[in-house]
Amino acid sequence: MSHEQNEMLRTAMSQAPDAETVAQDLARQLIHPHLGFVLFFCSAEYDLQALGDSLRHYFGGVRLVGCTTAGEITSQGYGRGCVSAIGFDHRSFSIACGLIDEMDRFNLFEAQQLVERLVGDCRSNSLAPIKDHSFALTLLDGLSSREEVVLAALSAAFGSIPHFGGSAGDDNHLTNTHVYYDGRFHSGAAAVVLINTWLEFEVFTTHHILPRDEKLVVTHADSHARRVFELNAEPAADEYARLIGVPVESLDHRVFAAHPLAVRINERYYVRSIQKAHPDGSLTFYCAVETGIVLTAMRTGPLMPNLEAVFERLEQRLGPPLLTIGCDCFLRRLEVEATATVAQASAFLRRQRVIGFNTYGEQFNGMHINQTFTGVAIGRPGGRACR
Template sequence: MSLSARVAASNESDTLLAWRDVQAQLADHPAKALIVFCSADHNLPTLGNALAQSANCPVLACTSAETTPVLRVMSLADADLNLHLFAFPAVSTGQVNAEAIIEAIADAAQTSPLGHQTLGLLLVDGLSHAEEWLAHALYTRLPNVAFLGGSAGDSFRFERTWVYWDGVFRSDVAVFGLFDLGTPFHLFQSELCADAGEPLVITLADVQRRAVLQINGLPAAEVYAAALGLREDQLSPAIWRKHPLMLKVGADQVARAISHVASDGALVCLSAVDTGLIATVGTASNTHAELVEQYSRARQAMGKVAGLLLIDCALNDHPDSLDTTDPNVPTLVLRSYGEQFNGQHLNASVAGLALGAGK
């Protein structure tokens, strides 16, 4: 048993030409599964139809936060590989039918052949605000299925994101891909921020908007700017990408990336916030070196790596391209609105999957 991975990419702005370009690059690779990430600027009905008509295997796909019309595809080939897909519809309205769907995933995982492992990849509407409950539900109900996930993006417009299901790119949906593998794999995650600054108290939050309205009883943006030695009118995407909020949640310190400052002075985040939480202003660190170190450990544990999947928070500002984590291994990167790892929805991190080549 051996796994082969190949990555193809196209910068063609014409969606059909981009797909044909990718097809040509993968023509001699007998895919058993495809993972597809594309800019939301592509013609999604055209791409959805092309995938439905010409991809002769299961497809996991979503839109990314890429700001250029790029199309990236990872093809996985292995006679013993199987990919089963499960959709969660209307995820923004709550846990409708989620229990039955997770039960179906659990049943499918139990049918895995002797000696095989199961692996999950979750792709979810990045503006549904469903990631927290969905990641937690999957993690608690599927204890024997390791998984990671990513939140779809829309080129920083924060208007609408899409996940591919049943031949169509759709909003308000999540898709869980259950891989049945006869080869090893290793999941890892790299934190991107260091805690810094004086403790602050979130005195008013809008949970539904994921918005921090007040800190220490004052407008949130004003206090956030002051903590950085700035005026509120000096805040910009470059500032909040480098300085996420760090929240104290139980015994953990978790990052909350800021997507934008609203007209009411609220800090709108990409993950859950709540009134009463203690926060500090974090500082992004150079995590590429840490990521390479974690990947190196995975490679040592598994041996030869066939492919590498990285889910990278779109608000991270890396000095190096993640594509260069291992120049000798096909690497696919999703620029996401959040990462799901160990049952949590995270920001300002990179979640990684190293796929072993096997024998």
């Protein structure tokens, strides 16, 4: 890759244990005269107050947006307890960002105002037309339970602009997730980033989940809390455990990852991953669930062949990727770890120049989904001619 291409999208990582050294590491790797924006993903184990202050100090006036994770994807593949970052050259990327600080109250009018401002900011740089040359990234508080409301409003406001994103994680503790905007970390919030570029790109999503014959009807649920009390008129956890053939006491993240449920919309299945089982026999989900919906029992297919096929198709269209920003569900990572294929997956992500994070949910064109790999592949100048 040429020096010029390297400056378009620089990548960085730091495994330093303290916040100030992390900020120093990232600044040393990313800062150059044309740096216009930094996107980062960090372990929730850091002192977030100190990390926010240090990043603001070492990056000066450069805008940064980021979030906490359930695992990082770095230039070396999968990482844990570290920070992974991307620096965007303002000569190739015009970037505008905003914060939704009260996801509970966000509505279509506010979404339209936000998107109009972002489009205006990007357009003022006269880099490329907005239409067909822009995509949006959303980073949402992964424990807010308000992703669907926010995404519905944003999807209507974005119109034909493709958008994707991920829900922030907290290293699988399920207690506190944060997004970073304007120099500090926020909870209960969402960061929205509009990226305009003259480079070719494609927003995509994929999963390796296959349908079984069995169905489960949600017969009692609290949709606001994403909590299901009954499936097929039986205690939800008991019915789910019976369906997959395990004792209810053994239900945990790894069981949920191996035996997902999904809702069918037209001909596509959208996974509704289970977050936890409760002592009262109810189940909490990562996505919206309502009384009356039908859930299809699913099984996992081969993960790596599915991912390899998607990237082969992307390369046929775009050429070798300059970079891919990836939102990879943490349940997929648990599956990779359980099947001892971490080294294989990491090597593949490294070859495809994927930078991103393991999420508590993914977003794709207004849909909040689970157990997917969702992202944007950005092509090199010249695209297919570079192969």
